[in-house]
Structure formats: C-alpha cells, structure tokens
Amino acid sequence: xxxxxxxxxxxxxxxxxxxxxxxxxxxxxxxxxxxxxxxxxxxxxxxxxxxxxxxxxxxxxxxxxxxxxxxxxxxxxxxxxxxxxxxxxxxxxxxxxxxxxxxxxxxxxxxxxxxxxxxxxxxxxxxxxxxxxxxxxxxxxxxxxxxxxxxxxxxxxxxxx
Amino acid sequence: xxxxxxxxxxxxxxxxxxxxxxxxxxxxxxxxxxxxxxxxxxxxxxxxxxxxxxxxxxxxxxxxxxxxxxxxxxxxxxxxxxxxxxxxxxxxxxxxxxxxxxxxxxxxxxxxxxxxxxxxxxxxxxxxxxxxxxxxxxxxxxxxxxxxxxxxxxxxxxxxx
Numbered sequence: 001x002x003x004x005x006x007x008x009x010x011x012x013x014x015x016x017x018x019x020x021x022x023x024x025x026x027x028x029x030x031x032x033x034x035x036x037x038x039x040x041x042x043x044x045x046x047x048x049x050x051x052x053x054x055x056x057x058x059x060x061x062x063x064x065x066x067x068x069x070x071x072x073x074x075x076x077x078x079x080x081x082x083x084x085x086x087x088x089x090x091x092x093x094x095x096x097x098x099x100x101x102x103x104x105x106x107x108x109x110x111x112x113x114x115x116x117x118x119x120x121x122x123x124x125x126x127x128x129x130x131x132x133x134x135x136x137x138x139x140x141x142x143x144x145x146x147x148x149x150x151x152x153x154x155x156x157x158x159x160x161x
Numbered sequence: 162x163x164x165x166x167x168x169x170x171x172x173x174x175x176x177x178x179x180x181x182x183x184x185x186x187x188x189x190x191x192x193x194x195x196x197x198x199x200x201x202x203x204x205x206x207x208x209x210x211x212x213x214x215x216x217x218x219x220x221x222x223x224x225x226x227x228x229x230x231x232x233x234x235x236x237x238x239x240x241x242x243x244x245x246x247x248x249x250x251x252x253x254x255x256x257x258x259x260x261x262x263x264x265x266x267x268x269x270x271x272x273x274x275x276x277x278x279x280x281x282x283x284x285x286x287x288x289x290x291x292x293x294x295x296x297x298x299x300x301x302x303x304x305x306x307x308x309x310x311x312x313x314x315x316x317x318x319x320x321x322x
Contacts, residue, residue: 020235020236023235024236029236032236033235033236034236034237034238035234035235035236035237035238035239036238039238039239040238043233043238043239043240048209050231050233050240051233051235067233067235069231069232069233070211070230071230071232071243071245072204072211072212072228072230072245073196074181074184074194074196074212074228074245074246075181075185075190075193075194075195075196076195076196077195077196077197077200077201077204078196078200078204079204079211082232084232084233084235085235102317103317103318103319106309106314106317106318106319107318107319109314109318110314110315110318115310115311115314116308116309116310116314117308117309117310117314117317118306118307118308118309119307120304120305120306120307121304121305121307122303122304122305123302123303123304123305124303129305132307135309135313135317136309136313136314136316136317137307137308137309137313138307138308138309138310138313139305139306139307140305140306140307140308141284141305141306142283142284142285143281143282143283143284143306144281144282144283144284144290144300144301144302145279145281145300145301145302145304145306146279146280146281146282146293146298146299146300146301147277147278147279147298147299147301148267148277148278148279148296148297148298148299149276149277149278149299150276152296152297152298152299153267153270153271153276153277153278153297154271155297156263156264156267156278156296156297157264157267157268157270157271158264158267158268
C-alpha cells in the first residue's frame with residue numbers, strides 16, 4: 001500500500017486533534033490537551049496562519065502527521081522551520097511514514113529558504129533519538145529550555161492575581 | 162535616568178543588528194552572525210512579519226532589546242510567545258533593564274492570550290539562569306533540542322549535493 005503526504009485541510013481537524021491527543025498520551029501527558037477543533041481551525045486556516053500541517057495517508061487511512069510553523073534565526077537573518085509535532089499512529093509504524101513526513105518537512109524548509117529545521121525530543125525517547133540521529137540531526141544539549149506560564153506569567157507581566 | 166521600552170522601527174535595524182552581534186559574541190559565537198540589515202527589514206517589517214522587537218532606551222541611549230515571535234502549543238490550541246533574544250549592553254547592566262524587557266514581553270504574551278512564554282539559555286550562563294529562576298521560570302530539561310541544517314538538511318530533503 002502506498003503512502004501519500006498532503007497538506008491538511010479544515011476537514012482534517014478532528015483527525016489532527018486525535019493525533020495531538022495520541023502523541024500527548026505517548027509523551028505521558030494524556031490529560032494535557034485542552035485544544036479544541038475551533039482553536040485549530042481559527043489558528044491554522046485564517047489569512048495569517050500560526051501553524052501548518054501535513055497528513056500522511058497510508059492505504060487511504062490517515063496514518064500520521066507533521067505540525068510545524070516558522071521561527072526566526074537572528075544569526076542567519078532568515079526564518080527557520082520548527083517542527084512542533086511528528087507522529088505516526090502505532091498501527092502504521094515500521095513503514096517509513098515518519099521518515100517520509102520528516103523528508104517532506106525538510107523539503108519545505110529548503111523550498112522556503114530556511115537554513116534550519118528544528119524540533120525537540122524527550123530525553124527518554126531513545127527510538128526517536130536514534131531515528132533522528134540517523135537522519136543527520138545534531139543535538140544542541142548546551143541549550144536549556146525555559147518557560148513561564150500560568151500564575152508565574154501573570155505575575156511577571158505585573159497583573160494582579 | 163529613566164528606562165523606556167518601545168516597539169522597534171525600521172530605523173532601529175542597525176542597532177538591532179549590533180545587539181544581535183554583541184549577544185553572539187557573549188554566547189561565544191562571534192562569527193556566527195551572517196544576517197544583514199536587508200534581511201531584518203524584509204522579515205520584520207512587512208505585512209506578515211516573522212519577528213517582533215522591543216528596544217529599551219536608557220537616558221536616551223539604546224541599552225538593550227528583546228526579539229520575539231509566536232510559536233504554537235498543540236496542547237493548548239493557542240500561539241505561545243517565544244523570546245529568541247534578550248540582551249542588555251554590558252554598560253547598562255544592573256539597572257533592571259533586562260527585567261523590564263522580560264516583564265514587557267510577558268505583558269504582550271498576556272495581551273495576546275498566549276498561555277506560555279518560552280526561551281532558551283546556555284547551560285553555563287548561570288547569572289541568566291539565576292535571574293530567570295527568580296522571575297518564576299521553570300526549566301524543561303527533559304526536552305532535548307534537535308536540529309538539521311546545511312548539507313544534512315539538503316540530504317534529508319532528497320536534494321542532490
């Protein structure tokens with residue numbers, strides 16, 4: 001059976017949300033997803049979308065997705081491509097679908113003249129780490145990821161809680 | 162002397178590039194910056210900018226900058242605010258300018274209904290790490306940053322080298 005990769009359309013949103021939830025469960029955060037279909041429609045399919053999405057179909061069934069947006073390299077003076085989510089449904093693994101999605105994302109980065117394709121991986125996810133290394137990825141382990149959210153963000157902004 | 166924080170204008174681009182170069186030197190990559198003024202003008206000041214920038218002036222002199230864009234949380238279904246660069250020129254340190262810039266960026270995140278403000282810090286930059294922790298930041302050390310660029314990106318995309 002053949003795999004095809006296509007740009008997501010609004011009709012794919014229920015499937016995209018199902019992929020997001022399945023990936024969160026795999027990442028051991030099954031209850032972390034509060035996004036709704038309305039959120040994904042508003043933010044991905046307006047005139048200035050905040051994200052882009054590819055769907056991999058295998059034998060006519062949605063098998064995986066890649067969810068990305070553009071960041072910016074101040075060193076290069078160019079947008080970079082940031083891959084937020086890459087996921088293949090467990091029943092479709094071992095068929096090269098993840099590699100095909102990653103290759104398509106890399107081709108989009110080249111087409112958009114992006115000097116870099118970046119993403120993150122959980123440190124215990126050795127199958128993914130091995131796969132990414134085989135794809136030519138480097139690991140920028142000297143950079144720590146920092147986040148402020150919730151009450152801490154409100155406090156930092158000077159809001160009254 | 163008072164500090165004021167304002168949105169950058171095209172006339173600030175030479176100063177923004179000077180800040181980017183000074184930050185790269187501080188990060189021990191003084192030769193990494195290939196961005197030009199034309200790059201920053203094209204990508205930050207068109208109809209759909211790839212980035213946004215704040216300038217801190219102190220006593221009438223540009224003292225620091227914050228350079229940001231929007232990423233996307235698939236879990237929250239909302240854009241997040243990503244702080245690419247935060248820098249205060251050494252001669253203006255100790256005056257609370259970095260904190261004022263970070264607070265303004267947090268206020269923009271709240272105003273834009275972003276659930277998160279995120280950035281990265283080099284693991285040897287303890288003064289910055291301590292400062293961020295004091296500002297309520299958490300460190301997401303289970304996530305490793307991954308990148309494909311240059312020839313590896315071309316190869317992944319299936320291009321002939």
